[in-house]
Amino acid sequence: MTLLEAMFLVLLPPTLCKTHIAECTASDPLPILHKYYQEGGAIIGSIGSHIYLPSEIMSFKDQPNFTSYSIPFVLTKNYQHILALVFAVTEINANHQLLSNITLGFNIYESYYNARWTYHATMELLSTKNRFIPNYRCDIQNNLIAVVGGLEPETSFYMATMLGIYNIPQMAPNEAHQYLGIVQLLLHFEWTWVGIITVDDDNGERFVRTLIPEFSLSGICFAFVEKIPQVTYLELHIADVLMKGRRVYEIIRTSQTNVLVCFGDTESIAKLRSWMYLPHYIEYTATEPKGEVWIMSAQMDFTSYFFQRSWNRQVFHGALSLAIHTNELLGFQRFLQSRNPIRSKDDGFIWDFWEQAFLCQFSDSLLGKKFDDNCTGEEKLDNLPRDVFEMSMTGHSYSIYNAVYVVAHALHAMYPSLDKHRRLSSGKRQKPPEQQPWQLHYFLRSVSFNNNAGETVSFDPNGELVTVFDIINWVAFPNQSFRKVKVGRIDAKAAPCQAFSINEDAITWHSRFNQALPTSLCSDYCPPGFSKRRREGEPFCCYDRNPCPEGKISNQKNMDDCVTCSLEFYSNANQTLCIPKVITFLSYEEPLGISLVIVTVSFSLTTAFVLATFMEHRDTPIVKANNRNLTYTLLTSLLLCFLSSLLFIGRPGEVTCLLRQTVFGIIFSGAISCVLAKTITVVLAFVATKPGSRIKKWVGKRLAHSLVLSCSLIQGGICAVWLATSPPFPDLDMNSKTEEIIVECNEASPTMFYCVLGYLGFLAMVSFKVAFLARKLPDSFNEAKFITFSMLMFCSVWLSFVPTYLSTKGKSMVAVEIFSILASAGGLLACIFFPKCYMILLMPELSKREHFIRRKT
Incomplete structure (x- = not known):
């Protein structure tokens, strides 16, 4: 050939x-x-x-x-559709309980996949038998009731154009459910990069227009869209068709996609097999097809012309197809086995079928000498390959069988009193009451019955047959045998969680994939922790990977964008998970808190001990010098300063936030005021000893107490304004640290906070300056030198506190302030009182008045 x-x-x-x-x-x-x-x-x-x-x-x-x-x-596999129609009509006519006095007949009209002949055949349906006069019927025995449409939607469409005028029921399949089924199948296996091959007609265009938007909504895109040319009216040269096939073959062979979605008619597989077989005919550099997963629509089936019988079937090995749900009918295989050319003289199709199915020829064949073997008529249909003829009922045949029964049950419902007309007249059935095809519509909608296989057949509220699709796996063996395995189911009327089901373990994939699940992606999966970045000028399935920035995650693969973690969470190192932040504050249980408490208690006890020592030796000259009561006030203030640091430890509350900075500010102001009063007292005392000095009247306890009180009241006023206008409050800081939620006291008004610190600094600077000036004044117990050192330390601590405080967050910030409080208060205690304690406790003779008089002399 x-x-x-x-x-x-x-x-x-x-x-x-x-x-x-x-x-x-x-x-x-x-x-x-x-x-x-x-x-x-x-x-x-x-x-x-x-x-x-x-x-x-x-x-x-x-x-x-x-x-x-x-x-x-002949596509011999289609012969089963005819036999399914015959089998259904034979069963119905033998069942007198269904149609007791009506005999069903049928006519089979060839549409030739051609609009002109489809219209011609439809008009013959509306004419008297053997007289082509449309709209004129005089044959009372051939009463047209319903029409079963062709396998192709366009055939049914052409027929409906005519039959719709007369309201004749026509049963045609609805394709919408299988479109969604194809999308579900692709999504289940995560195939997002597919090629599309469709027939080149209006039906193929409708398929593309319907499916591609669904693909886009589901995240599926296509590498190419190619069309199988129709040749009902061929306006191309054969060479053009060959070039088309060669180009499609090259596209399939070189494409990166591993999945091809094919929408065609009953002969599309035969065409595709020819295109895949091109390298055996044309000498060019093409190699064998690389092996893909073919997704076939329900209209398609694995068929062969007789000359394709020996061709390799492996190219479609592992394909998945949708098929109208079918089940085995009782007696159907026995009916098929009973067919042969010798016993079926009235079958006008069986001779041509038999010759091309068994590759033999009858002696009186009209074909001339085409096959070498002679047909005996005793060949067995069971021995035919499944792409030539199937003994199991196909989905199309099952639909035809059910369609005939639907009409029969509608007729049964249309004539509830058929039992009254069972009487025979002159050996013939009595003519039933005259009916019109349009009268059957109402009864068709309400039909519901169980067929021979025990399955329910019914219509939905829209008048569409409730259809279920099976998912079929095509398996081709090296010995050229072929079988179909049911691996799944798509039921659009079931609950959403049960509408799609598939058994992956039952699927046999193409040998190229080594029985591993095939992948079909334009780009590798975008793993968690990354987001997709579209490639310019390419389909949306083609992308690069971008790592998620800090604070954002992607916890699923192929996410279009990273998701920002809420404020209570932070992203892990891989940017795949939002982890709850830890709530932190300076607590009494942690080591830092315990250490600060120990230091605070130690300083407090030390201060209390110094105060007790001074009170015990209150009559010594060293205690009485520089205003004894002022000394007690200063020590008490220092004790309270140490204890005030405890307000900064523990979880902040409303009360602690209100007291924390204000108590610290007022107490420290009192302490610095005492130091300032001590220094001024020393200066005034020295000036007052000069002859004729008027300052003498200012020297005394009243001045010192007034100075301490007034300085403390000013700080108290600042704190009162702060509390009245913008009081501090407990707050959660979620942004300062990535992994922590900091429980803190929000100062509300930083200006007021720095006013408190500024006032303390002002008092300290004044005290330092006055003490510095008075450090060399002649006095037996002059504290100015010690106060100078203490104020120098105090100012150093708080000047370094400000930048350190501003550069830290969370519990470290609190620890810095506690350290500053303890260091500055401890500096005052050590510089002012430790030398005196040394003299009182270790050198008591040095603290006596006689010692200082002797030194002076």
């Missing part, structure tokens, strides 16, 4: 010869067509199994029963 012949045969529509329109002729047109092609002619049209040359087209419209060159190549 030449390449031209092989390709031409594939491009013909599937049909069965010996239809009601024309019979196959004995002439073989291939040599004529080959010669015509070589002379530069073009094939104008093909209708059914017949090919018409330009000179023959004109006579076609006037002569339906024409004789022309024909190529009776």
Whole structure:
């Protein structure tokens, strides 16, 4: 067989010869067509199994029963559809309880996948038998009730254009559910980069327009969209068709996608097999197909013309297809086994089917010598490969069977009193009451019954047949045998969680994938912790990976953008998880808190001990010097300063936040005021001893007490304004530290806080200056020198406190302030009182008045 012949045969529509329109002729047109092609002619049209040359087209419209060159190549697998119709009608007519006095008949009309012949056949339905006069019927026995549409939606559409005028019920499948089923299948296996191959007609365009938006909404994009050319009316040269097939083959072979979604008709597989077989005919650098996962629509089935029987089936090994749900009918296989050309003389299809199914020829065949073997008629259908003929009922045959029964049950409901008309008249059934096809609509909607297989057949509220799709896995074996395995189910009417089910373990994938789950992605998965970044000018499935920034995560793969963690959480190192932040504050249980408490208690006890020592030795000159009461006040203030640091430890509350800074500010102001009063007292005392000094009247306890009180009241006033206008309050700082929520006291008004610190600094600077000036005044117990050192330390601590405080966060900030309080108060205690304690406790003789008089003398 030449390449031209092989390709031409594939491009013909599937049909069965010996239809009601024309019979196959004995002439073989291939040599004529080959010669015509070589002379530069073009094939104008093909209708059914017949090919018409330009000179023959004109006579076609006037002569339906024409004789022309024909190529009776048959898709033998479609023969089961006819047998399913016959089987259903036979069962119904034998069941007198269903239709007791009505005999169902049927006519089979060939549409030839051609609009013109579809309209012609539809008008014949509306005419008297054997008289083509549309809208004129005088045959009372052939009463048209319903029409079962063709397998292709366009065929049903052409028929509905005519039949809709007469409201004749026509049963056609709804494709919407299988579109969603294909999307669900792709999403289940996470196949987001697919190629689309569809028939080149309105139905294919509708498929693309419907499915591609669904793909986009589901995150699926396509690498290419290619069309299978239709050749009902072929306006291309055969060479153009070959080039189309070669180009599609190259696209499939070189594409990165591993999944091909194919939407076609019953002969599309035959065409695709020819395209995949091109390297065996054309010498070019193409290699064998790399192996893909084919996703087939419900209209498609694995079929073969007789000349494709020996071709390798491995290219479609592992394919997944949707198929109308089917089940085995009781007695159907026995009915199929009973068919043979010898016992089925009234079957006008079986002879052509038999010859091309078994590759043999009857002695009186009209085809001429095409096969070497002779047909005996005793060949067994069970021995045929499944791509030639199936003994198990296919989804299309199952639909035809159920459609016939739907009509029968609707008729049964239409005539509830059929039992009254069982009487026979002159050996014939009594004519039932006259009915019109439009009357059947109401009863069709309410039909619900269990068929021979025990499954319920019914219509939904929209008048559509409740359809379930099976997911079929095509398995091709090296010995050229072939089988289909049911691996899943799509039920659009079931609950959402049960609408889609599939058994992955039952699927056999193409050998290229080594039985591992295939992947089909334009870009590798974007793992958690990354987000997708679109590539400019490429489909949205093609992207680069961007790591999530700090504070954002992606906890799923292929996320379009990273998600920001809420304020109570932070992202882990891999940016895949939001972890709850730890609530932190300077507590009494942690080591830092315990250490500060110990230091505070130690300083407090030390201060208390110094105060007790001074009170015990209150009559000594060293204690009485520089205002004894002022000394007691200073020590008490220092004791309270140490204890005030405890307000900064523990979880901040409303009361502690109000008292924390204000108590610290007022107490420290009192302490610094005492130091300032001591220093001023020393200066005034020295000045007052000069002859004629008027300062003498200012020297005394009243001045010191007034100074301490007034300085403390000023700080108290500042704190009162602070509390009245913007009081501190407990707050949660979620931003300063990544992994922590800091429980803190919000100062509310930083200005007031720094006013408190500024006032303390002012008092300290004044005290330092006065003490510095008075450090060399002649006095037996002059404290100015010690106060100078203490104020120098105090100012150093608080000057370093400000930048350190501002540069830390959380418990460290609190610890810095506590340290500053303890250090500054401890400095005052050590510099002013430790030398005196040394003299009182260790050198008591040095603290006596006689010692200082002796030194002076």
